[in-house]
Amino acid sequence: MPRQRAVPTLTTLCLQSLAQHMQSLWAKDYSDNYLDEYEFRFLVGPFNDLTCGLVQELLGLLGTSRRLSRAALHLLLLPHLQQLSLRPCPALANNALGHLIVLRCQGLSVLDLGGCGRLSPSVLVDLAEGLPRLSRLGLAHTQANVQVLSAVGSCCRHLRELDVSGCKKVTPRALRHLGYDPLARSPGCLTLRVLLARDLEHSEDGDMVAAVAFLLLALPHLEVLAHSALPDALRLLHTRQLDGTKDSEGFPSLKELAQSRGAAPKGHPLTLPLRQLEEVEEDALGIVHAVCPQAEEVSVWLGDSPGPSGLRELPDWECLSRVTLGCAGRHGRALAEVLPLAQGLGTFLRTLTLHGFICRDPLSLPTLLASCPGLQSFSAELEVPPDPHAHAEPPEEPPALPPVWATDLLPHGLHQLQSFSLTLAGPVPAAHRPALSSTLASLLCEAPQLQTLRLLAVPFPLDSVLEPALAGPALRELRELSLAESLVSAGAVWQLLGSDGPLQRLDLSRCPDIHRRDYDAFLQAVRKQRLDLDITWE
Known part of the structure; x- marks a missing residue:
């Protein structure tokens, strides 16, 4: 999936050379002769002829590489800087x-x-x-x-x-x-x-x-x-x-x-042009909607139980396209409660972020995603209730062959989705795993524009989830992949490295099935093939 490092442009090479020699050449001369002189208004020097954009790019390069000194900064404070x-x-x-x-x-x-x-x-x-x-x-x-x-x-x-x-x-x-x-x-x-x-x-x-x-x-x-x-x-x-x-x-x-x-x-109702609203409590949604009817983004804190209007107020916002919901109560709320909101906003919803919801019904997640075909970004931190019969069941034996999951749970696809993040808290009951695995497999096969994918702390094997997408034309736009604390094998990583695409960052932090020898082998392959890929592991 990762590509070879691109040849830098001549402009980039020139700016990198300037940044490399800034302190030893240009800044040294300025420090020796002019640094403490504040009488002059302008400097006439080698950087005056640089365009505004190049000066700003050079300043950014010096700043990110921690090479920006007092003298260098003085030299680049030019009249045409914007x-x-x-x-x-x-x-x-x-x-x-x-x-x-x-x-x-x-x-x-x-x-x-x-x-x-x-x-x-x-x-x-x-x-x-x-x-x-x-x-x-x-x-x-x-x-x-x-x-x-x-x-x-x-x-x-x-x-x-x-x-x-x-x-x-x-x-x-x-x-x-x-x-x-x-x-x-x-x-x-x-x-x-x-x-x-x-x-x-x-x-x-x-x-x-x-x-x-x-x-x-x-x-x-x-x-x-x-x-x-x-x-x-x-x-x-x-x-x-x-x-x-x-x-x-x-x-x-x-x-x-x-x-x-x-x-x-007693006249016209007061309305405001606010587009973004933060930290609104659930019982205040009706008031906030009345005063800010043009809001496009809202973040809401939910209690343990729904209010008189609650989430039902949100679909009435005609311009609403970005929603963040957080459970502030002690017990959390069921993910299924978000379904009427998703179905009400439908194709208008572009960003959905969820914190602290409980996924009691494993089919609520695919139903939620299927209700929002226009999503561009989705992020969820979900809890899965423990299996009450887990202690009475014998331990599972690994299957002889990896399971083949269904990939048709999202019939309309998510053709605009660019970022997807899912974090699962706690162990996932065996009864939930087929539905969740099929949901992820369907997502990866039906989101052709996906650029950022984070599957964090997923406690069931992901190899079979990734397999259908890697075997087909999916994930061709993926640039960032994080599988931190999830169950993924070295073989699946090798398959990622061998497929075609622009992957630039791969996070394997605290993956229990990835060992030091695997990480060293990945890095060796990246260096040998001169791939533009950063791999994180610890």
């Missing part, structure tokens, strides 16, 4: 570097400072004020505070995406500055569409809920707001209990903002 990420090298990001970025790279549209905790709030303010073209800004785990977000709200007029996750100094008042400038009495980042604000410092719940509700009303184009208080803020807006939310620091009240959005207490 994207810069310091996430791979946060230790290099100090206040002096922040000033250089403002001085030299005013054409930046994307700046990611995630993890750069050494940059002071005043420098972050200078960056927000001095880079007017920013459309995407990453400030996760930095010293961003109310002054920083005030500068962002006032100056970053083209900002579409902002990440302040993990910023412990971001308070509810700081968030409000993104939606409104109380000094200028004008709106803030009206173009903002994505705001990631996870894991902020805990404050008074009411203050944070009101602040999130303020942003939802003040930012008319907001499509994604990732914050744990979002469901409560939606509930607050739905109930219209907005009196008493007047802010003493010059911000308009929630009631004033709601009226500006055309939602009077």
